[in-house]
Amino acid sequence: AQSVTQLDSQVPVFEEAPVELRCNYSSSVSVYLFWYVQYPNQGLQLLLKYLSGSTLVKGINGFEAEFNKSQTSFHLRKPSVHISDTAEYFCAVSENKAGGTSYGKLTFGQGTILTVHP
Amino acid sequence: EAGVVQSPRYKIIEKKQPVAFWCNPISGHNTLYWYRQNLGQGPELLIRYENEEAVDDSQLPKDRFSAERLKGVDSTLKIQPAELGDSAVYLCASSLGGRTDTQYFGPGTRLTVL
Numbered sequence: 001a002q003s004v005t006q007l008d009s010q011v012p013v014f015e016e017a018p019v020e021l022r023c024n025y026s027s028s029v030s031v032y033l034f035w036y037v038q039y040p041n042q043g044l045q046l047l048l049k050y051l052s053g054s055t056l057v058k059g060i061n062g063f064e065a066e067f068n069k070s071q072t073s074f075h076l077r078k079p080s081v082h083i084s085d086t087a088e089y090f091c092a093v094s095e096n097k098a099g100g101t102s103y104g105k106l107t108f109g110q111g112t113i114l115t116v117h118p
Numbered sequence: 119e120a121g122v123v124q125s126p127r128y129k130i131i132e133k134k135q136p137v138a139f140w141c142n143p144i145s146g147h148n149t150l151y152w153y154r155q156n157l158g159q160g161p162e163l164l165i166r167y168e169n170e171e172a173v174d175d176s177q178l179p180k181d182r183f184s185a186e187r188l189k190g191v192d193s194t195l196k197i198q199p200a201e202l203g204d205s206a207v208y209l210c211a212s213s214l215g216g217r218t219d220t221q222y223f224g225p226g227t228r229l230t231v232l
Contacts, residue, residue, distance in 0.1 A: 004160070032218060043122065043209065043223035044161070051218050090160050104149065104213070105174060106221065108160025 002027035002093050006109035013081055014117050021076040021112045023091030030096035033074040034106065035065055038088045047089075050074065061085070086116045120144070122224035124210050130230045136198035139227045143191070143212030150187060151221060152195050153209040161209055167193065168215065197229075205231045 007022040025031060032051050036044040048059025055067040065076045074091060091109040123142040131137050143150050148169050153161035164183065166174040169190040178185065182201070187193040197204055207228050211221040 036223075041225065043225045044211075045223070046220050049218075049220070092160070104166065104215075104219070104221075105163050106161075108162070110158065110160050 002029075002031060002095065002107050004091050004093055004107055004109035006089075006091055006112050008112050009110065010113045010115065012115045012117060015083055016080045018079050019077065019081050019085075019114065021089050021091075021114065023074045023076065023109060025072050025074065025091070025093045027072075027093060027095065031093040032096050033065075033067060034092040034094070035059065035063070035074070035076050036090045036092060036108075038090065038111075040087075044090065047076070081114070081116045083116050083118060085114060088113050122210055122212055122222055124208075124224040124227055126227055127225065128228050128230075130232065131200055132232050133202055134199040136196065137200050137229060138194055138196045139208050139210075139229075141193045141195070141210030141224060143193070143210070144222055146214065147212035147222070148190070148215045149213045149219070150193050151211040151213075152185060152193070153211065153223075155207040155209055155226070157206070164195070200229075200231045202231050205229055 003026045005024045013019050034049045035047040037047050038044045047063050048057045050057045050067045058064045063078050088111045090111050092106045094106050125140050150167040152164040155161040165178045165185050167187045185195045207226040209226045211223045213219040213221045
């Protein structure tokens with residue numbers, strides 16, 4: 001079974017400042033990694049995903065994340081945030097293993113609320 | 119292209135009453151998921167369908183929850199009877215299929231059980 005820990009429940013930052021949202025995972029098998037964003041009263045939207053290859057993944061809205069296998073981390077970063085980035089961010093994993101009932105199942109962290117202040 | 123549609127968006131009921139949620143996935147998406155998101159938590163998978171078949175319902179509390187996906191398109195999730203602890207947001211997601219495929223989420227149904 002896998003688990004995800006988002007190390008910060010809330011992150012306040014000022015507009016145009018850089019931000020990092022931290023995510024650590026635990027799994028007995030290889031995993032795929034995802035970051036989703038949830039704006040108020042909306043569904044989750046995929047920001048980016050790591051499947052294989054380059055450990056630095058670029059996503060939408062200027063976000064990027066780096067997969068670190070040795071530290072089992074997948075931290076999300078943005079060099080300069082905007083007011084519109086205020087939302088809740090979820091890190092998620094799924095097993096990189098063919099077959100089985102957990103195929104495609106996402107396990108989410110508890111979320112990090114990012115608040116961007118003017 | 120329309121996204122995942124869910125209804126109702128909000129539902130308030132008293133405990134012991136039944137309730138049903140409806141989901142219409144993105145056209146052509148064979149895989150459909152129901153998640154429950156408790157306040158302050160990430161979503162947790164309840165059930166996954168591949169076309170009409172429920173292939174992972176291990177987290178579905180089967181004594182009071184049921185789900186169906188007739189004709190492999192729309193899906194309904196039902197709770198009967200509802201308990202106070204069922205208050206949560208119920209999210210539906212769909213994907214083309216495959217373990218790396220992106221899951222697209224609907225806006226959810228916020229259930230309050232009084």
